Amino acid sequence: MSTALPDIFTEQEEYSPDTLASLGPLRRLAGVWRSDKGVDINPKADGPERRVYSEYINMQPIDPQSNGPQLLYGLRYHIHINTPEEKITFHDQVGYWLWEPDTGLIMQSLTIPRGQAVLAGGTAKPDDRRISVEARRGDTSFGICSTPFLEEAFRTDYYRIDIDFNDDGSWTYVTRTDLAVHGRTPAFDHRDTNTMRRIAAAKPNPLVNPAIRETGE
Numbered sequence: 532m533s534t535a536l537p538d539i540f541t542e543q544e545e546y547s548p549d550t551l552a553s554l555g556p557l558r559r560l561a562g563v564w565r566s567d568k569g570v571d572i573n574p575k576a577d578g579p580e581r582r583v584y585s586e587y588i589n590m591q592p593i594d595p596q597s598n599g600p601q602l603l604y605g606l607r608y609h610i611h612i613n614t615p616e617e618k619i620t621f622h623d624q625v626g627y628w629l630w631e632p633d634t635g636l637i638m639q640s641l642t643i644p645r646g647q648a649v650l651a652g653g654t655a656k657p658d659d660r661r662i663s664v665e666a667r668r669g670d671t672s673f674g675i676c677s678t679p680f681l682e683e684a685f686r687t688d689y690y691r692i693d694i695d696f697n698d699d700g701s702w703t704y705v706t707r708t709d710l711a712v713h714g715r716t717p718a719f720d721h722r723d724t725n726t727m728r729r730i731a732a733a734k735p736n737p738l739v740n741p742a743i744r745e746t747g748e
């Protein structure tokens with residue numbers, strides 16, 4: 532049975548130029564954040580390794596984006612993580628958090644420099660105190676793509692992040708990444724958690740902020 536698609540080309544004429552005022556449940560993520568109390572459980576040859584880490588996150592609003600009639604507001608983010616024991620970056624991650632007000636769809640697109648990209652999805656209401664998105668390997672909408680080495684040696688089958696917005700303005704995340712480590716079952720539960728505290732407000736998006744219109748920074 533074929534389903535008639537609505538007009539897929541015409542963009543919405545009505546949109547808010549001010550992304551910070553239109554982010555729905557994602558508005559509490561905007562800004563620059565820090566914490567030294569992250570906890571990572573990662574896979575090592577002789578068993579799980581637990582590491583405490585310090586984390587910096589910068590989440591800045593982008594101009595509204597359209598896929599035909601689908602209108603999205605969002606934040607572009609960069610996460611940088613270190614540990615007290617090492618100078619080298621422990622974890623680096625860039626991506627977007629996106630919100631579609633018409634449907635309540637929320638998405639996180641993330642890439643990490645291990646050769647891995649994830650698009651995770653969920654739904655939320657503007658005043659939700661908890662938001663979650665998830666992705667599964669093999670799903671062509673909300674899925675996980677990894678380099679052939681990772682597919683062979685550390686296959687990511689599932690990704691999920693749960694974020695709780697706390698009364699004091701901080702937020703707490705828990706990520707779960709199911710890693711099928713070569714030759715071992717069950718899949719390894721690679722987990723990270725942290726509570727982020729704001730150190731600076733977000734800047735308005737380029738459309739309403741002439742100072743960053745050229746570069747977006």
Ligand code: HEM
Nearest residue numbers: 571573574584612621622649681685687690706708721723
């Ligand atoms: C706060 C977030 C995260 C931290 C601090 C972190 C940290 C780590 C560390 C320390 C390792 C072990 C590295 C090694 O043995 O060389 C690791 C492994 C891995 N992580 Fe994460 N991770 C985070 C989030 C993620 C996410 C979101 C994904 C994917 C969606 C992911 C995918 C992987 C994979 C595939 C491996 C195995 C690769 C390997 O050991 O070579 N990680 N992670």
